[in-house]
Amino acid sequence: MGQGGSIVPFAGWRRTRLLGESPLRQVLRAVGDRVVRIAEDVVGQDLDARIAGIKTHLNEVGHDPFGFDPETSRYALALAALLHRRYFRTQVFGINRVPQGRVLIVANHSGQLPLDAVMIGSAMMLDADPPRFPRSMVETWTAELPFISTLYPRLGQVVGSPENARRLLRQEESLIVFPEGARGISKTYDHRYQLTDFGLGFVRLALETGTPIVPVAVIGGEEQYPSVADFKPLARLLKMPSFPVMPQMLFGMIAPLPVKYRLYFGEPFRFSGDPDDDDSAIEEKVWLVKSTIQSMVNRGLRERKGVFV
Amino acid sequence: MPNTQISNRHKPSARPGREPIQERPSARAPVARGVFGHANELPQQVEQASQPRPTTGTRLKPAPEGSVLVTGVCGRLGKLLARELHRTDQVVGVDRRPFADRPKDIVHHQVDMRRKKMKDIFRGRNIRAVVHLGVLHDRRRSESDRHTWNIVAFQKLLDYMSQYQVPKLVVLSGANVYGPQSNNPQFLTEDAPLLGAQHFGGMRDLVELDMLAQSFFWKHPNTETVVLRPCHIVGRVRNAASNYLRLERPVMVMGFDPMMQVVHEKDVVRAIQLALRPGVRGIFNIRGPGEMPLSHLIRQAGGRPRLVPSPLAKLALDQLWKLRLSSFPSQELDHLRYVCMVDDSRARTELGYEPAHSIDRVLKDVRRLRYQLS
Numbered sequence: 277m278g279q280g281g282s283i284v285p286f287a288g289w290r291r292t293r294l295l296g297e298s299p300l301r302q303v304l305r306a307v308g309d310r311v312v313r314i315a316e317d318v319v320g321q322d323l324d325a326r327i328a329g330i331k332t333h334l335n336e337v338g339h340d341p342f343g344f345d346p347e348t349s350r351y352a353l354a355l356a357a358l359l360h361r362r363y364f365r366t367q368v369f370g371i372n373r374v375p376q377g378r379v380l381i382v383a384n385h386s387g388q389l390p391l392d393a394v395m396i397g398s399a400m401m402l403d404a405d406p407p408r409f410p411r412s413m414v415e416t417w418t419a420e421l422p423f424i425s426t427l428y429p430r431l432g433q434v435v436g437s438p439e440n441a442r443r444l445l446r447q448e449e450s451l452i453v454f455p456e457g458a459r460g461i462s463k464t465y466d467h468r469y470q471l472t473d474f475g476l477g478f479v480r481l482a483l484e485t486g487t488p489i490v491p492v493a494v495i496g497g498e499e500q501y502p503s504v505a506d507f508k509p510l511a512r513l514l515k516m517p518s519f520p521v522m523p524q525m526l527f528g529m530i531a532p533l534p535v536k537y538r539l540y541f542g543e544p545f546r547f548s549g550d551p552d553d554d555d556s557a558i559e560e561k562v563w564l565v566k567s568t569i570q571s572m573v574n575r576g577l578r579e580r581k582g583v584f585v
Numbered sequence: 586m587p588n589t590q591i592s593n594r595h596k597p598s599a600r601p602g603r604e605p606i607q608e609r610p611s612a613r614a615p616v617a618r619g620v621f622g623h624a625n626e627l628p629q630q631v632e633q634a635s636q637p638r639p640t641t642g643t644r645l646k647p648a649p650e651g652s653v654l655v656t657g658v659c660g661r662l663g664k665l666l667a668r669e670l671h672r673t674d675q676v677v678g679v680d681r682r683p684f685a686d687r688p689k690d691i692v693h694h695q696v697d698m699r700r701k702k703m704k705d706i707f708r709g710r711n712i713r714a715v716v717h718l719g720v721l722h723d724r725r726r727s728e729s730d731r732h733t734w735n736i737v738a739f740q741k742l743l744d745y746m747s748q749y750q751v752p753k754l755v756v757l758s759g760a761n762v763y764g765p766q767s768n769n770p771q772f773l774t775e776d777a778p779l780l781g782a783q784h785f786g787g788m789r790d791l792v793e794l795d796m797l798a799q800s801f802f803w804k805h806p807n808t809e810t811v812v813l814r815p816c817h818i819v820g821r822v823r824n825a826a827s828n829y830l831r832l833e834r835p836v837m838v839m840g841f842d843p844m845m846q847v848v849h850e851k852d853v854v855r856a857i858q859l860a861l862r863p864g865v866r867g868i869f870n871i872r873g874p875g876e877m878p879l880s881h882l883i884r885q886a887g888g889r890p891r892l893v894p895s896p897l898a899k900l901a902l903d904q905l906w907k908l909r910l911s912s913f914p915s916q917e918l919d920h921l922r923y924v925c926m927v928d929d930s931r932a933r934t935e936l937g938y939e940p941a942h943s944i945d946r947v948l949k950d951v952r953r954l955r956y957q958l959s
Contacts, residue, residue, distance in 0.1 A: 337875035337944045342771055343844050345878075419767035419923060422840025422895065429844070439770035 308351040315354035319361050319402070323353055326401055330409040333447045342411070342444070343429030349409075352431050356398040359391070364496065366537040368399045373490065373541045374408065378445045380482055380489045381410060381452045384471055384569055385460030387497035387532070388520050393452055395537050396492060400450065411444055412452040413437075438481065445485040453478045455562070462506060462518035468498035469577060471570050479561045484551035488544035491565055493572035495540070499583045500532035535583050540572045651713025652677045653861065654706070654751075656698060656742065658691075659684050661822040662757075663718045666854045667691050670861075677710060679703070680719065698738040707745040714753035714861050715746055720794065722824065724787055724914050735790040736797065743801050746808060753809050755860045756798040757853070760816045760846075760870065762791055765925035771844070772928035775814070775868040785916035802866070811860040813853070815871035816927055820850035820950045825913065830886045830948070831955040837890040838898055841922040842880050848873030849942035849950065859936045869936050870927035874944045879921065886948045887955075895922070 316323050327350050335341050360366050374381070381400075386392060393412050400408040413436035419425045434440045444451055454460060455474035463472070482489050503520035511519035524533065545568075547561050653670055657663045658678030668688065670676050676691045678684055684693040696702040698719055706712075721734040746754060763773045764781035779795060781788040795812060802810035817826035826847065829835050848871055856871050883890050893901070898918055905911035932938040 335875040337877050339844075339875065339877045339881070341844070341876055343878060416768035422838070424840075425767075425922075426840060426842040434771065435768065437768065437770045439772070439774070443770075443772065 308354075312350055312354040315357045319357045321357070321402060323350060323357060326407045327353060329407045330401075331448075333449070340432075342432070342434050342440075344409075344432040345430040348427070348430040349432065353398070353401060356394050357402060360395060360398040360402060360537075363534055364391075364395065364537040366395050366399065366496075366539060368403045368539045368541070370541040371399060371403050371539075372405075373543055374400070374404060374450070375488050375490075375544055377448045378485065378487045379450045379544070380445070380478060380487050381450060381492055382478060382489050382565055382569070383452065383454060383492035383494050384469075384573060385454035385456045386463060386468070386494065388461060388501040388503060388522065389532065390454075390461060391500060391532060392494045392497040392537075393454070395494065395497075395539060396452055399539055408450050410450040410452050413441065415458075438477065441481055442485060445481070445487050455566075458517035462503070462520055463498070464506060464520070465498070465502040465504060469495075469573050471566055471573070474562050474566045476555060476558045476562055479547065479558050479565070480551045482545075483547055483549050483553075488546050489565060490544045491542040491569045491572065493540040493542070493569055493576050494537070495573065495576040495580060496535040496537040496583070499535045502533075533584075536580075536585060538576055538580060540576055542568055542572055651675075651711040652692075653714045653716060654679060654710075654712050655716045655718060656680070657717070657719030658693065660718060662818070662850055662853065665850060666716065666718070666857055669854055669858060674713075677706065677712070679706065699733065699741060703741065704745055707749045707751075712749065712751050714755065715742065715751055716755045716757075716857055716861070717742065717798075718757050720757070720791070722791075723912075725909075725912055728787075728790075731790050735794050739794055739797060743797065746801075747805050751808060753811075753861060753863070754798070754801065755811045755813065755857055756794070757857070758795040758798065758812050758814045759791065759818075760814050760925055760927045761788065761920075762795045762814065763925055763927070764788065765843070765919040765923040767923050769924050769926075771924060772926055773870070774928050775870055775931060784919060785914070787914060787916065799868070809863070809866040811866055812868040813856055813860060813871055814868065814927060815848050815853050815856070816846035816873060816925075817848065818850055818853050819847045819947060821954050822850050823954075825917070827951050827954070829913075830883065830888065830951045833888055834891040835883055835888050836893050836898060836921075837879060837883070838918060838921045839892040839894045841895075842878045843922060843924045844876045844926060845879045845882050846872050846876045846926045847882065847944075847947055848940060849947045852938075852940045852942055855941065856932065856936065856938050859938055865936060867931075867935065869932040869938070870929045871932055871938065872927055872929035872940065873947065874940050874942060876926055877944070882948075885944070887952055 312323055327346050332340060332344070332346075381396060383392065383396060397410050397412070400410045409432060411432050411434050414428055414433045416435050416437070418428055419435050434444065441451060455478050456472045457475065459472040463470070478489070481487070501520070501522050501524065503522050505521040507519040507521055511517065545561075545565060549557070549561075652675035654677045655663055655667055655670070656679045658667050659680040659682040663678070663680065664684070667676050667678055671688050671691050678687070678691055678693040679696060679698060680693070681695065681697050683695055684691070687693055694702065694706055717739065719738070721731050723731075743754075745751075760773070762779045762781040763769070763777050764779070764783055764785070766780060766783070770777075779792045782792045795814075798810060798812045801808070802812070818824060819827040819830060821827075830847075852873065853871060856869070859865065860869070877885075880890050895918070899915045902911060902913060902915035902918065906914060929938070
């Protein structure tokens with residue numbers, strides 16, 4: 277309380293609280309900072325330096341136009357680093373093949389939850405030099421969900437639309453694309469590591485913006501949440517793309533199985549041609565990317581000794 | 586309606602006495618301007634409409650000395666524009682409201698745009714350009730009221746424009762016509778569909794107004810039509826966006842924090858001035874000094890957001906609306922949930938527009954009125 281001497285108890289406290297941050301926010305910040313410090317100790321890397329090392333494209337008022345917030349992202353990076361290094365013990369091959377400047381990172385999609393995107397993202401942040409911050413495109417309906425719609429943009433996720441992708445590539449960002457989409461991520465266990473149909477949009481985008489495509493094979497994601505069936509009626513009822521039936525949930529295991537992730541980055545493709553070409557001409561290029569990823573996946577599967585080692 | 590015409594004649598704004606008074610001369614005739622200076626001491630600018638100018642109607646190319654007609658001139662934005670424009674151009678203002686503190690050389694007609702008098706203004710003056718700001722945004726007005734004002738009156742204005750071959754039209758639409766949607770791209774270009782009325786029927790007239798201007802653009806290639814779509818205009822104006830930012834505890838929808846763009850009113854005025862240059866035509870998005878999350882914007886404006894869950898906010902707003910305690914329909918909550926931001930690269934390259942006011946200055950001007958009010 278100041279010299280004026282308010283007789284109301286805690287009046288000064290209330291004033292400072294109103295001016296500063298809310299207590300909840302202060303607690304969250306303290307917990308977040310602690311998590312970052314723990315992650316730095318475990319990983320052995322300076323995470324804040326990695327965040328500071330990424331190239332940003334800030335607007336006139338010092339904000340990322342897509343809402344990326346480094347403050348929130350450092351907490352997410354800490355969690356991702358723990359998953360990457362400790363939980364999934366991810367092995368990364370050929371990350372130096374990713375060229376500087378604009379790039380499309382095209383990978384196979386798997387595992388019911390998009391942890392493969394998290395692993396690619398954390399590999400780019402922790403293993404690439406200089407660190408790259410890849411953006412990924414999320415479903416449009418996530419923008420309708422409270423909290424998620426705030427969290428995703430702050431972590432650099434962008435609502436999937438061709439205009440957004442074009443804009444990001446023009447400002448020399450890297451973009452993670454899963455051309456299989458929901459078909460790929462909700463595969464049942466019997467279809468594991470079999471690539472489903474690829475969309476054509478990513479090749480058109482690459483041709484239009486002159487962007488190299490880096491194929492990536494993700495090994496390990498298919499076993500994190502093995503699904504035995506897709507319960508379609510319930511999915512329709514809940515307006516979800518699929519409703520996977522996962523046996524591990526019956527045993528109360530909500531966390532993914534601690535599989536070992538392996539990421540193989542291939543040589544970049546540099547296509548040239550007309551982005552508005554016929555589907556058949558585009559399909560050839562898509563097929564080239566898809567078959568490369570499939571062969572990389574097959575090779576990775578042959579090389580690995582086991583799912584968890 | 587004969588009744589209204591009679592009452593119009595008795596309005597103080599209508600020409601008193603109909604005595605023939607000299608037409609206001611152009612800025613190129615300095616001697617005439619000096620003479621006219623005395624006539625200007627009349628309480629209301631009087632002009633003679635019945636005597637047609639020899640150049641009107643048969644004009645082949647735009648006369649540079651023509652005047653600029655500004656509809657809705659008595660709004661805050663209209664006044665600002667008139668004050669900027671009258672330094673270089675002759676300004677004719679049209680509004681239902683009186684223009685009390687207008688500069689002496691601005692001619693003001695206190696008329697309803699739907700009245701016949703509008704035609705007299707076009708006939709009697711050499712109108713070089715029309716700036717249409719007279720758009721009714723008041724959500725409390727009935728749908729039909731807004732329709733007749735925003736659509737019927739605008740349609741009439743367009744008729745007069747084609748009849749008297751006015752070479753320039755500038756319409757102030759807004760980025761709201763694109764509508765806030767969850768699947769919007771982060772930055773909307775001028776080609777994006779106008780879906781503003783998709784979830785909120787109250788926007789229909791504003792979308793239709795934009796469409797009317799667009800169709801006029803194609804139907805009358807001799808008229809250079811410019812449609813400006815600025816993002817939320819803030820400053821010392823009293824519109825929904827500014828009033829919202831002036832609140833101490835503005836409501837934010839819990840779990841949503843969309844990126845927002847605001848533009849200073851004076852930047853919009855400058856964009857209109859740029860659009861008035863000959864040779865400029867088309868649709869231009871106008872953006873302010875940069876985009877930031879809504880929560881940051883509120884905090885920077887000196888407020889503290891009050892987080893309310895979406896269903897509760899909707900329920901409360903509906904009730905407040907019914908009780909006439911709020912003038913903010915609940916459907917407009919979408920502005921606080923989804924992005925509706927524009928890409929102004931076209932305005933920068935073709936119009937030469939560049940926002941001059943920083944975000945601090947913009948928010949300072951917003952705040953200033955709050956402190957004046959309190």
